Amino acid sequence: MSEASVQRIETAAVSQRVPIAVLVVLVLAAPWVVYPVFAMKALCFALFACAFNLLLGYVGLLSFGHALFFGGASYASAHAALVWGWPPELAVLFSMVVGAALGLLVGLIAIRRQGIYFAMITLALAQMFYFYCLRAEFTGGENGIQAVPRGHLENRYAMYYFVAGVFLAGFLIIYRIIHSPFGQVLKAIRENEPRAISLGYKADRYKVLAFVLSASLAALAGGTKAIVFQLASLTDVHWGMSGEVILMTLIGGMGTIFGPVAGAVFFTTIENYLSQAGSWVLVAEGAIFVVSVLAFRRGMFGELSRLLKRPL
Amino acid sequence: MILAVPVQALFGQLLIGLINGSFYALLSLGLAIIFGLLNVVNFAHGALYMLGAFVAWFLLEKAGIGYWPALLLAPLAVGLLGAAIERTLLRRLTGLDPLYGLLLTYGLALILQGVFLNFFGSSGLPYEMPTQLQGGQALPFMFLPNYRMWVIGVSLIICLGTWAVTEGTRLGSRLRAATENAPLVSAFGINVPRMITVTYALGVGLAALAGVLAAPIYRVGPLMGADLIIVVFAVVVIGGMGSILGSIITGFVLGILEGLTKVFYPEASNTVIFVVMAIVLLVRPAGLFGKQA
Numbered sequence: 001m002s003e004a005s006v007q008r009i010e011t012a013a014v015s016q017r018v019p020i021a022v023l024v025v026l027v028l029a030a031p032w033v034v035y036p037v038f039a040m041k042a043l044c045f046a047l048f049a050c051a052f053n054l055l056l057g058y059v060g061l062l063s064f065g066h067a068l069f070f071g072g073a074s075y076a077s078a079h080a081a082l083v084w085g086w087p088p089e090l091a092v093l094f095s096m097v098v099g100a101a102l103g104l105l106v107g108l109i110a111i112r113r114q115g116i117y118f119a120m121i122t123l124a125l126a127q128m129f130y131f132y133c134l135r136a137e138f139t140g141g142e143n144g145i146q147a148v149p150r151g152h153l154e155n156r157y158a159m160y161y162f163v164a165g166v167f168l169a170g171f172l173i174i175y176r177i178i179h180s181p182f183g184q185v186l187k188a189i190r191e192n193e194p195r196a197i198s199l200g201y202k203a204d205r206y207k208v209l210a211f212v213l214s215a216s217l218a219a220l221a222g223g224t225k226a227i228v229f230q231l232a233s234l235t236d237v238h239w240g241m242s243g244e245v246i247l248m249t250l251i252g253g254m255g256t257i258f259g260p261v262a263g264a265v266f267f268t269t270i271e272n273y274l275s276q277a278g279s280w281v282l283v284a285e286g287a288i289f290v291v292s293v294l295a296f297r298r299g300m301f302g303e304l305s306r307l308l309k310r311p312l
Numbered sequence: 313m314i315l316a317v318p319v320q321a322l323f324g325q326l327l328i329g330l331i332n333g334s335f336y337a338l339l340s341l342g343l344a345i346i347f348g349l350l351n352v353v354n355f356a357h358g359a360l361y362m363l364g365a366f367v368a369w370f371l372l373e374k375a376g377i378g379y380w381p382a383l384l385l386a387p388l389a390v391g392l393l394g395a396a397i398e399r400t401l402l403r404r405l406t407g408l409d410p411l412y413g414l415l416l417t418y419g420l421a422l423i424l425q426g427v428f429l430n431f432f433g434s435s436g437l438p439y440e441m442p443t444q445l446q447g448g449q450a451l452p453f454m455f456l457p458n459y460r461m462w463v464i465g466v467s468l469i470i471c472l473g474t475w476a477v478t479e480g481t482r483l484g485s486r487l488r489a490a491t492e493n494a495p496l497v498s499a500f501g502i503n504v505p506r507m508i509t510v511t512y513a514l515g516v517g518l519a520a521l522a523g524v525l526a527a528p529i530y531r532v533g534p535l536m537g538a539d540l541i542i543v544v545f546a547v548v549v550i551g552g553m554g555s556i557l558g559s560i561i562t563g564f565v566l567g568i569l570e571g572l573t574k575v576f577y578p579e580a581s582n583t584v585i586f587v588v589m590a591i592v593l594l595v596r597p598a599g600l601f602g603k604q605a
Binding site: 281 | 353401408411412414415418419420422423424425430539542579582583586587589593594
């Protein structure tokens, strides 16, 4: 992504202790305020969006195929839990490993081109994976993998706090990555790749590693979602899902730490209200895309951090 | 028999491959000229192809206007819509990262598909073939439907015609110059903004034309362009967007390849183009006809 086009407020040395504490309190209190299922869905999407944002916001790579990792992991975790009878923690962990492997494979191919081509290549590879899932035996085709057992997490509050733990762990990992020396190099590559290379950084290796990390964390979200909804289906690998995670990140604020979370909550809410409206959900999504791109490119947290004059 | 595949099946799939290739070529050609001048990857291309087919369907069902006028009217209508989109929306993104153009047109595609899904459902509507093109030729080894020959012929003529215009006319040389360096061209007194509008309208007009051509073969449905556009993206990555002739050739060749895969290894027919894309990226990242990496 070229440096001139995106205005950001750098997330450098300012401490984020207060906003993170607020987030933790909100996450812990959520199931007592809203429906736990709704809150779990929002948290899975939030982690997915944060993982996606690690790539778009901090390396400047737009992946239009992140449904591959989210959906692929949801199949992996559903399969492990249902067919192999693994406990949910192990199933989710396994799905993360699968996500990392898929991420390495796709990353190595996709980083051979830059910019807009990167988006088209990831989209095409994800579509290939979609067709594979459509035909493969273990995915159950159009039916998906249903009745995935939750194991010892039958109690909905136990389930919720498991999801909350996964989300917070993932979120803090991403926070650490962004603020590590590795994260600084990623930002340097985003701002000026040739200069980073001339300084001796192997930009391609950094990009692949960032891609694998982003894919693994998206997989963590997808694997958890399969346990929560006890279902892995083609919806999760479809390009529509890749579009939705972009939408969440865009309205929340790409390149901000908290924006994707807000975007995911916002998106889950409107999807909830429009669930009876059929295809109008698509129209609403499209309209939000158009309006955001034209007039709201910083997103909620981008605008907020501009008002408060501090990175968020 | 070739490799235990009946000759009839082989030629049948080759023909289907050529038909698909015609659509890939028409669509990737439009994408390539739009990208060249606007620096926008037009995600709405598939939705506008669908819109072209629907305009033809409306003309026939609601106004009794048949296939032949629709062949002209639908691209014209969609082209006008395209001009409006360019003037009111895409123009505002000039100078921004091209990713925003992709996201904006993705949003437009969702809106179009959502509206049509809502009124027509996902199953699709039949569109009758024009009487002049019904029937076919019985060749010794296969039956050759007239309409399919017509689609391949029209597509070839339009594609090569567009290529000839861009390479051999004053308009085309201005277009190529503006693609290289727009500020310089406008310094020569050429109205570049108008050229951009016309180019976008032309590109989506080609998509609409492909939609009308497709209407009698496939059913007219809201999602007919949704998966197609992703395949066309892969075609464009393989060919490299820099070359117009390159995108035409790549389109036809990949269509044929897909048809052949259907004969020899049907399980992979949906994915073969994506596999080719991955291989091309590993071997020749710039694409077969691309200039820069």
